[in-house]
Amino acid sequence: TGGVCAEVKSPCRVLLLLNPLSGKGQAHTLFTSHVQRMLQEASIPYTLTITERQNHARELVREADLSQWDALAIMSGDGLLFEVVNGLMERDDWEEAIKTPLGVLPGGSGNAVAASMHHYCGLQPVSGEELLVNCGFMLCKGLVSRLDLTSVCMASSQRLFSFLSLAWGFVADVDIESEKYRHVGAARFTLGTLVRLASLRIYQGKLSYLPAEEPGTHPCSIESTESLTNVPQSISSSLDYANDLQCQNHPLHNSCNSNNALKPKRTHPSVLGPPDSLLVPLDQPVPAHWTVVNEENFVLVLAAYQSHLAEDLIAAPASRLEDGVIHLIYVTAGISRAALLRLFLAMEKGTHLSTNCPNVVYVKARALRLEPLSPKGTITVDGELVEYGPVQAQVHSSLARLIAG
Ligand code: ADP
Ligand code: MG
Numbered sequence: 001t002g003g004v005c006a007e008v009k010s011p012c013r014v015l016l017l018l019n020p021l022s023g024k025g026q027a028h029t030l031f032t033s034h035v036q037r038m039l040q041e042a043s044i045p046y047t048l049t050i051t052e053r054q055n056h057a058r059e060l061v062r063e064a065d066l067s068q069w070d071a072l073a074i075m076s077g078d079g080l081l082f083e084v085v086n087g088l089m090e091r092d093d094w095e096e097a098i099k100t101p102l103g104v105l106p107g108g109s110g111n112a113v114a115a116s117m118h119h120y121c122g123l124q125p126v127s128g129e130e131l132l133v134n135c136g137f138m139l140c141k142g143l144v145s146r147l148d149l150t151s152v153c154m155a156s157s158q159r160l161f162s163f164l165s166l167a168w169g170f171v172a173d174v175d176i177e178s179e180k181y182r183h184v185g186a187a188r189f190t191l192g193t194l195v196r197l198a199s200l201r202i203y204q205g206k207l208s209y210l211p212a213e214e215p216g217t218h219p220c221s222i223e224s225t226e227s228l229t230n231v232p233q234s235i236s237s238s239l240d241y242a243n244d245l246q247c248q249n250h251p252l253h254n255s256c257n258s259n260n261a262l263k264p265k266r267t268h269p270s271v272l273g274p275p276d277s278l279l280v281p282l283d284q285p286v287p288a289h290w291t292v293v294n295e296e297n298f299v300l301v302l303a304a305y306q307s308h309l310a311e312d313l314i315a316a317p318a319s320r321l322e323d324g325v326i327h328l329i330y331v332t333a334g335i336s337r338a339a340l341l342r343l344f345l346a347m348e349k350g351t352h353l354s355t356n357c358p359n360v361v362y363v364k365a366r367a368l369r370l371e372p373l374s375p376k377g378t379i380t381v382d383g384e385l386v387e388y389g390p391v392q393a394q395v396h397s398s399l400a401r402l403i404a405g
Helices: 027-041 056-063 078-089 112-120 128-141 170-198 221-225 233-238 241-249 337-347
Strands: 014-018 046-050 071-076 102-106 144-154 159-162 165-169 203-211 297-304 308-310 326-332 360-372 379-381 384-386 391-403
Touching (some): 027 046, 027 071, 027 128, 102 128, 128 391, 165 170, 165 203, 165 360, 170 308, 170 337
Parallel strands (some): 014 071
Antiparallel strands (some): 144 391, 165 379, 297 326, 326 360, 379 384
C-alpha cells in the first residue's frame, strides 16, 4: 500500500493536475511511460486532470471540494505548483486548504522544487526522467514535510504566495527570455544565461531586508521566524502552533484541519492568508532595524527559499524546505562577464557562495523589500512573471505541506 494512504482513511485519493505543454510538451507521455504503473502498483487511486489553459489548475483548486482529496499533485514544472499554491491561498478556508499535502512530478523545463526535494534527501543529483521516477517514488511513499511559503506584496496591493524564488535583474530576465528555448528542456536556463551574458546590463534599485537571527537574540525574531520549536506558550497559543504541532505527528490526518480557537490578529481584513507581521506598507520607509543595502546598481537580486533554481542550478545549497529563511543573494554592478560566468558555472555544483567575489553577497533574511528605479524591467516569482515595481516579501515558515521524502 502507498504511504500517502498510510495515515488517512482509505482509499487515499490524489488529484493529479498535468500541464500538457510543460517542458518539451511531453508531460502526458512521460506520465504514462514512467509514473502511471508506479501509482497503480502502490494502489494509489488518482484522478488525472489535464489543464487546458493557464490558471485552469488555479481555478480548479480554488473551487474544489477538498474533502474529496488527500493530496494534490502536479505533473509539470514549478509554474503549475505556483497555480495550485495560490489557488489554495485564495480560498476562504485557506488555513485548512493549504495543509493539503502537495505532490510534485517533474514534467516541466523548470523543475526546481523536484530537484530541491531530491537534494534534501541526500541523493546523488539526477535530472530528466530519472528525477521524475525518483519523485514518483516519493509520491508513492507519501512522507509529508512542511514547506515554507513567502508572501509577496506588490504596489497594487496584490499578494502572492511563493515557495521558490523572487528574482529581479539577470535571473528574472533569463527566467522569462528562456521560455522561447523550452524545446531544449531544462537546458533552457544555461542557454538563456549565455545569451544574457552577451547583453549584460545594470539594474538600478533599492534593496533592504530584515536579517534572520537566531531565536531569542532579537525582539523580533520570535515573531519573524514563526519557528515551531522553542516558541513560548503565550506566543504559541496566539499563533496557533498547537494545531500545527499536532500535524507534525499526523501529517495527513484530518485533525490538522480542526477548528482553530484563536486566530491571529489581522492587519488587512480584506486580504486572505496570514498577516505579514514584519512588513510595513510599501509607501512607508522600512523599519529602522532593517538593513538597507548601500548600493543601488545591481546585476541581480535573487531571494531563494529552496536549494535549487533549476535542475542543475543550486542557488542556495544550505536551504531547507522549512528553515524559515529567505536566502538572499545579490550581485552588485562592477562584476566582470568572466566572473559572472564563473559564478553561474559554480552554481551548477552549489559552490558559488565560497568564491570570494566581492560583488557577490549572500545573507539570510526573514523579509525584504525591493524598489526598482529602472523604468522597465522584469520581476519573477517562482519563475513566473509578475507586475514590475516595488515589491516586498516575508517568509511564513511551514505554512504548506509537501510530499517530499
Ligand atoms: P515549465 O517548467 O515547462 O515552464 P510550468 O509548470 O512552469 O512548466 O508551466 C508553464 C506555464 O504554463 C505556467 O505559467 C503555467 O501556469 C501555464 N499552464 C499550465 N497549464 C497550461 C495549459 N494547459 N496551457 C497553457 N499554459 C498552461
Ligand atoms: Mg515554469
